[in-house]
Amino acid sequence: MNVEDVLSGSAVSANPTSLKLSDWASLTISRDYSAAEMAGMAAVDAMKNSGRDADDIASLVYACLDDQDHFAPACHVQRVLGASEALAFELGAASNGGATGLVVAASLLRSDPSANATMVTAAGRYQAGRLRRWQESLGIFLSDGSAAAVLSRDGGYARLIASSHTSASELESLVAVREDLENGNIMLAQQTGLGPYLPIIRDAGIRTVRQVLEESGVELSKVAKVAVTGVGLAQLSALILEPLGIAQSRTTWPFLREIGHVGPCDALLGIDHLLRGGQLQGGEKILVIGMGIGFRFTTLLLEVCDPPAPE
Secondary structure: OEHHHHHHOOOOOOOHHHHHHHOOOEOOOOOOOOHHHHHHHHHHHHHHHHOOOHHHEEEEEEEEOOOOOOOOHHHHHHHHHOOOOOEEEEEOOHHHHHHHHHHHHHHHHHHOOOOOEEEEEEEEOOOOOOOOOEEOOOOEEEOOEEEEEEEEOOOOOEEEEEEEEEEOHHHHHHHOEOOOOOOOOOEHHHHHOOHHHHHHHHHHHHHHHHHHHHHHOOOHHHEEEEEOOOOOHHHHHHHHHHHHOOOHHHEOHHHHOOOOEOHHHHHHHHHHHHHOOOOOOOOOEEEEEEEEOOOEEEEEEEEEOOOOOOO
16 A cells, blocks of 8 residues: 555654655555464465475464464464474564574574474564554554565575674663653654664664674675665665665665565565565575664575576
């Protein structure tokens, strides 16, 4: 749905300058499916693409944020897949959930010699009354959707080479729920914006990127594409693009601006978009930069192996 249509159909007003700087074009809204149902559909697609069976899935990680539809959504995905023996659990990490889920799923696979595969799913659906779609102070349009990926010991579209994570946990109080704020805000960060804290958040994210590149021995200039988290373009530029000298055309932002910020799904959706885009060849690298309120970062480096045929 076009962002102007979303705003015109709600009681929320938007500062024209902030809206323009955010660069959002549209977002996705699910009126019929819950977050868990969307995650189940994404999981089924991922299983088909992987060629694996439900019995191969040793663990199932479900990344979610503020799920208002289901108290145990990981179990719903289990039932849909028929993977009742898998270790299934929900994972927080806010918008960093998808990237964190990949690290957790990979760690579980590596720690269990008997495991053939693991799965990470992510989903988000934002209903009225809890969080507004347009978060002006954060520069994001909350969008509905889901994503999933299967990790195995061999084969696959891409290989995980390295990962790093950190948090600027001194800022956690900015996202504690409060009742004394104005204009319907429930977090201090919504009222103050990120401006005063950008240097701290930026430095934390850059550390994870540099650590991954250093440990893998790969120069940033040799990375083909960068999968980012869908914060507004102004925030993304200040936190990631400008400090690292990355052109937005080299990232998944042109894709994300058309679908909105899908909570914990952005990293997984971005990876899928890049792999199916037909522009990457075997051996090329993808840098994944996940970020979420709290404030935390997870960076991964992937090597393209056998990408699927372009759709």
